[in-house]
Amino acid sequence: MKKYYILLILFVSIFCDGCRSGKVIIERSETFSGFSNTIKSGKIIYIEPEASIYKINKEVDKDFNYEENIEKAVIKNIEESAKRNKINVSVMTGAMKKEQAAGYVNSFLRLKNDIIMANTLQDNPLDRTKKYSKQTEKIFVYSPKIFPEAAVLSQIYSTPYFGFCGIFSVNAVPKSEDARQYMKRNKKTISKGKYFYFYHIIVNVENSEIIYREIRSIPTDVDNPILYTTVYDSFYSLKNTLRR
Amino acid sequence: MVKNLILFFTAITICNLSFAQIDKKYHPLVFEGQLPNELTIDYSKQLAESIEAEKELNPKEAMAFYSSLYSFKRSIFQNGNIYYNNVLTSYVQSVTDELLKNQPELHSKIKVYVTRYSSSNAMTLSDGSIFINVGLLAVMENEAQLAFILGHEIAHFEKRHAIKELMRLKQVQKQDKQAYYDTDLFRGLQYSRENESEADSRGLQILINSNYDAREGIKALGILQDTVFNYPTLTTTLISTFTSETLKIDSNFFANKNTGLTNNNKNNIVFGSISDDLYSTHPDMDKRISAMREMLKIVDYNFSNKAKNVLFDEDKTKMIKEISFLEMIENLYMQTDFNISIYLSLGTLNKCQECDYLKLMLIKNLYWLSYYKELNNIEKTFNHQVIEETSSLKSLNKFFETISHNDLKKISFEYAKQQLDSQKSSDEYFLYYALISEMYLGKEPGKLIYNQYLLKFPDSKYAAFVNQKVK
Numbered sequence: 001m002k003k004y005y006i007l008l009i010l011f012v013s014i015f016c017d018g019c020r021s022g023k024v025i026i027e028r029s030e031t032f033s034g035f036s037n038t039i040k041s042g043k044i045i046y047i048e049p050e051a052s053i054y055k056i057n058k059e060v061d062k063d064f065n066y067e068e069n070i071e072k073a074v075i076k077n078i079e080e081s082a083k084r085n086k087i088n089v090s091v092m093t094g095a096m097k098k099e100q101a102a103g104y105v106n107s108f109l110r111l112k113n114d115i116i117m118a119n120t121l122q123d124n125p126l127d128r129t130k131k132y133s134k135q136t137e138k139i140f141v142y143s144p145k146i147f148p149e150a151a152v153l154s155q156i157y158s159t160p161y162f163g164f165c166g167i168f169s170v171n172a173v174p175k176s177e178d179a180r181q182y183m184k185r186n187k188k189t190i191s192k193g194k195y196f197y198f199y200h201i202i203v204n205v206e207n208s209e210i211i212y213r214e215i216r217s218i219p220t221d222v223d224n225p226i227l228y229t230t231v232y233d234s235f236y237s238l239k240n241t242l243r244r
Numbered sequence: 245m246v247k248n249l250i251l252f253f254t255a256i257t258i259c260n261l262s263f264a265q266i267d268k269k270y271h272p273l274v275f276e277g278q279l280p281n282e283l284t285i286d287y288s289k290q291l292a293e294s295i296e297a298e299k300e301l302n303p304k305e306a307m308a309f310y311s312s313l314y315s316f317k318r319s320i321f322q323n324g325n326i327y328y329n330n331v332l333t334s335y336v337q338s339v340t341d342e343l344l345k346n347q348p349e350l351h352s353k354i355k356v357y358v359t360r361y362s363s364s365n366a367m368t369l370s371d372g373s374i375f376i377n378v379g380l381l382a383v384m385e386n387e388a389q390l391a392f393i394l395g396h397e398i399a400h401f402e403k404r405h406a407i408k409e410l411m412r413l414k415q416v417q418k419q420d421k422q423a424y425y426d427t428d429l430f431r432g433l434q435y436s437r438e439n440e441s442e443a444d445s446r447g448l449q450i451l452i453n454s455n456y457d458a459r460e461g462i463k464a465l466g467i468l469q470d471t472v473f474n475y476p477t478l479t480t481t482l483i484s485t486f487t488s489e490t491l492k493i494d495s496n497f498f499a500n501k502n503t504g505l506t507n508n509n510k511n512n513i514v515f516g517s518i519s520d521d522l523y524s525t526h527p528d529m530d531k532r533i534s535a536m537r538e539m540l541k542i543v544d545y546n547f548s549n550k551a552k553n554v555l556f557d558e559d560k561t562k563m564i565k566e567i568s569f570l571e572m573i574e575n576l577y578m579q580t581d582f583n584i585s586i587y588l589s590l591g592t593l594n595k596c597q598e599c600d601y602l603k604l605m606l607i608k609n610l611y612w613l614s615y616y617k618e619l620n621n622i623e624k625t626f627n628h629q630v631i632e633e634t635s636s637l638k639s640l641n642k643f644f645e646t647i648s649h650n651d652l653k654k655i656s657f658e659y660a661k662q663q664l665d666s667q668k669s670s671d672e673y674f675l676y677y678a679l680i681s682e683m684y685l686g687k688e689p690g691k692l693i694y695n696q697y698l699l700k701f702p703d704s705k706y707a708a709f710v711n712q713k714v715k
Contacts, residue, residue, distance in 0.1 A: 048322070064311035064318075068288055094284055101279035109324025110578065117580045121616065121624050145615065147578075148675060151709035160708070207712045
């Protein structure tokens with residue numbers, strides 16, 4: 001009888017855990033062509049993480065310090081998580097930027113823009129037809145492409161792999177007209193509601209393809225332990241993908 | 245009718261670049277030197293200092309205001325949208341120096357940047373950062389016109405317009421806690437128009453006190469009002485550029501009324517005014533021009549005593565205008581506004597048949613448009629806000645929407661092939677020629693061209709990329 005009680009308590013606790021707002025959900029995790037064969041030998045250089053957090057009610061509030069603290073925490077977590085998962089990474093910070101100033105300004109900053117554009121424009125190519133299921137909407141015709149001009153970065157940094165992590169969050173009061181108008185103007189990137197995403201993208205600049213992409217939704221009021229878990233899990237998934 | 249004709253010829257004059265000075269083999273501007281401070285600076289420290297120095301806003305309001313400001317400022321720098329240490333930045337800096345040479349205190353607080361944005365616009369942040377878009381430099385005719393725009397932006401900073409507007413809106417919200425969105429928006433727009441008028445007036449005053457001809461301020465506003473990159477013969481250029489032995493473009497397509505194009509965009513003109521400014525952040529341009537004319541009349545402005553040499557350095561200004569225009573095409577490509585980049589390249593190609601750079605840009609843009617066409621995503625790349633949509637631009641967009649992806653690939657391939665001779669020495673061109681060939685002809689023929697690339701350019705910066713393709 002005791003055994004059943006234990007099982008019942010275990011079941012209830014799992015159920016409650018699943019329902020609580022702090023649950024991390026992997027929205028999407030995709031790998032693209034040639035990934036597992038090639039990345040093993042290379043180092044991944046990460047662009048400085050970016051936290052874009054919008055609180056939209058009557059006005060659009062941006063909390064600079066909050067964003068910057070999250071960015072710093074993400075950098076720290078990337079370095080720790082990669083180390084624990086034995087993935088060779090470095091995050092582009094002050095000293096590295098200064099060493100290769102021209103390469104950084106001319107090519108590296110552009111790469112970030114390319115990655116964002118590739119994700120924004122090449123997603124869901126089939127959604128206009130409406131006759132496909134949600135599952136098929138997520139299929140890419142090709143792996144998303146970035147500009148081939150970014151290939152020069154592999155000579156500058158001696159690796160073809162570059163990563164970009166960040167947080168994208170919106171907390172828009174649904175009935176606010178301001179929020180509605182703001183989202184209308186920025187429809188490419190912002191959609192209604194309340195969400196908090198962590199994204200992790202890796203590109204191979206030598207074949208101009210995005211080779212790994214992952215999006216996780218996490219709680220809106222993120223704290224350091226949740227952020228650490230999220231980043232760690234992301235790198236753990238990456239490591240498992242590498243092993244395949 | 246007469247007014248429309250004048251506007252038409254003004255627009256053509258504005259956009260008529262002869263490319264007299266620029267090397268036919270133009271190379272986009274690249275950054276050289278040490279890492280700019282803006283990319284390493286501690287913005288949180290600046291934020292704290294700004295909040296501490298702020299006297300008009302309470303700490304909570306100051307925090308919200310400067311948070312947004314520095315968040316925006318950091319993103320504009322870190323997304324690579326600013327030029328550093330080049331001919332454009334030094335030109336704008338020299339005009340600022342000349343304009344403010346008698347006001348050292350104000351000068352020390354101002355920092356001017358040139359952005360990669362293509363719209364004819366400028367903006368100011370409350371910390372004294374002024375951003376001049378490269379699209380604005382591409383249409384200004386002389387230093388004095390740019391000086392007026394700078395004076396206008398400096399006035400926004402000097403008069404603390406952003407903070408004043410915020411405080412006035414807060415005041416309204418305090419009085420009427422139930423104020424709805426529309427009410428706020430309406431009042432906000434009214435305050436914004438008042439600020440713009442004040443900035444015009446102060447900008448003009450700064451210009452009058454300088455060695456620049458203040459009358460050029462009026463012309464600058466006229467250019468901003470009338471700038472239209474209109475190419476009436478675009479369809480003819482398009483057909484002649486992309487037609488080859490194996491490819492014929494049906495010229496009837498552009499004559500077809502079903503393209504949904506109308507030449508008359510100004511059906512609703514009443515008494516010559518295109519639109520009411522009731523819903524605009526800026527006052528009606530005619531109103532602004534009239535106000536400035538009156539001001540110059542009232543102060544009995546006489547230009548004859550001023551030094552002329554700083555006013556019309558024609559060669560330099562022309563060079564800046566041409567570089568800015570070509571940079572605009574490059575930036576539009578980088579921002580994935582391929583259709584507009586093609587539009588400006590095609591429109592200008594007529595006047596510069598030997599400009600290899602324009603041809604290269606056409607090839608690069610066509611490659612990406614073909615790619616997005618195949619993904620059925622081409623419309624996502626169409627930007628309708630960067631420049632005014634003329635009938636010829638609408639016509640071009642319709643062309644890209646209607647044409648099949650196979651035909652678009654064919655156009656890209658045939659055009660790239662046509663240019664083989666003139667682009668012999670360009671590795672970038674050959675890379676795109678190979679990419680287009682791979683896209684249109686298939687992987688195996690593509691590999692042969694990649695091999696050719698490696699033979700021609702073994703030490704190229706794209707060699708690693710091409711090696712991957714050959715593998």
